[in-house]
Amino acid sequence: MTNQELNDLLASFEESSLSKLKLSTQEFTIEMERAVSAPAAPVIPAAAAAPAAPAAAEPEGDAITAPMVGTFYAASAPEQRPFVKVGDRVRKGQPVCLLEAMSYSNCVITSDIEECYNVIHDNGIVFRKGDVDDLAQKLIYALEHPNAVRMFKWLAAEYVCTRFPWDKIVVETLKLYQK
Numbered sequence: 432m433t434n435q436e437l438n439d440l441l442a443s444f445e446e447s448s449l450s451k452l453k454l455s456t457q458e459f460t461i462e463m464e465r466a467v468s469a470p471a472a473p474v475i476p477a478a479a480a481a482p483a484a485p486a487a488a489e490p491e492g493d494a495i496t497a498p499m500v501g502t503f504y505a506a507s508a509p510e511q512r513p514f515v516k517v518g519d520r521v522r523k524g525q526p527v528c529l530l531e532a533m534s535y536s537n538c539v540i541t542s543d544i545e546e547c548y549n550v551i552h553d554n555g556i557v558f559r560k561g562d563v564d565d566l567a568q569k570l571i572y573a574l575e576h577p578n579a580v581r582m583f584k585w586l587a588a589e590y591v592c593t594r595f596p597w598d599k600i601v602v603e604t605l606k607l608y609q610k
Contacts, residue, residue: 444465445576449465452464533587537587540555540558542566553586554583554587554589
């Protein structure tokens with residue numbers, strides 16, 4: 432199945448009234464499920480509730496919850512220098528960690544600069560460089576279309592693991608050091 436066929440399937444599912452879809456072939460299985468809200472729980476009045484504890488101070492700003500739990504590594508090992516430090520300049524064309532993020536089945540959102548697009552191809556969400564409104568629209572799209580995010584997560588991992596298999600990377604790295 433091509434990326435375009437997957438995109439078409441996802442679009443058809445998103446536009447349909449289906450709540451669940453499962454497609455199986457000999458090569459793969461795709462399952463899509465729309466989030467269904469649970470019915471509201473009945474309100475039961477509490478009998479002489481104890482006085483409420485004082486509320487904790489709310490942090491300033493908007494809360495952003497991560498769709499998955501992860502671990503951030505600033506360096507390759509505890510005794511190593513960090514990859515990037517606060518205040519470092521990251522130049523255009525320096526797609527920091529895109530392949531790593533994709534290999535862990537993350538849906539990546541990146542600008543359309545050539546260097547980043549050449550890394551992700553059609554396996555992530557791309558916004559126009561410097562266009563804050565386009566980025567905002569793509570973020571809203573990702574929030575409102577969890578099945579698209581799931582598809583991009585699967586495509587990203589599949590792409591990286593197929594294009595950059597570990598055995599090939601080891602051989603290529605050893606060749607570099609043997610020169």
